[in-house]
Amino acid sequence: xxxxxxxxxxxxxxxxxxxxxxxxxxxxxxxxxxxxxxxxxxxxxxxxxxxxxxxxxxxxxxxxxxxxxxxxxxxxxxxxxxxxxxxxxxxxxxxxxxxxxxxxxxxxxxxxxxxxxxxxxxxxxx
Numbered sequence: 001x002x003x004x005x006x007x008x009x010x011x012x013x014x015x016x017x018x019x020x021x022x023x024x025x026x027x028x029x030x031x032x033x034x035x036x037x038x039x040x041x042x043x044x045x046x047x048x049x050x051x052x053x054x055x056x057x058x059x060x061x062x063x064x065x066x067x068x069x070x071x072x073x074x075x076x077x078x079x080x081x082x083x084x085x086x087x088x089x090x091x092x093x094x095x096x097x098x099x100x101x102x103x104x105x106x107x108x109x110x111x112x113x114x115x116x117x118x119x120x121x122x123x124x125x126x
Contacts, residue, residue, distance in 0.1 A: 043091040044068065047075070049098060051083040062087040062096055076112065 045064045052059040060083045062076040075089050076096045085107070087098035094115055099107040109122040 041091070041093045042089050045089070047088045049078070049081075049083045049085050049087040052077075058082060060085075062089065062098060064089050076114065 042064055045066050047062065047064045049060050050063050051057045052061055058080050060078045060081045061074050062078060064073045064075055065071070066073075075093075076087075076098075078098070081100070085099045085101070087096065089096050095111055095113055097109060097111045100110050101107055107123075110119060111122065112119045
């Protein structure tokens with residue numbers, strides 16, 4: 001019984017190995033394809049903070065601009081916030097980051113989740 005199984009394995013072992021190798025290659029390329037086709041909405045877009053109007057320069061909006069398709073999107077409205085700061089949005093559109101002034105004229109970083117409406121501040125104690 002054992003000898004017959006060994007002969008069976010020797011005869012078909014290359015088919016098993018080839019099948020495992022082809023399955024591994026297929027999984028690798030499948031994962032690569034999935035990662036490259038995942039939605040990355042703001043990759044390659046330019047972002048910045050613009051004033052809403054000349055009449056009210058203290059209200060601003062974080063905007064994203066796609067230079068390839070000439071499309072502008074408003075990402076986040078910032079009330080009582082001047083446009084002399086920096087802003088960015090993550091490639092998947094889940095997070096927005098912008099700088100804000102402290103009272104002693106130093107900047108700190110604010111990261112806001114656009115889906116859950118949560119905010120975190122970084123470098124506030126620097």
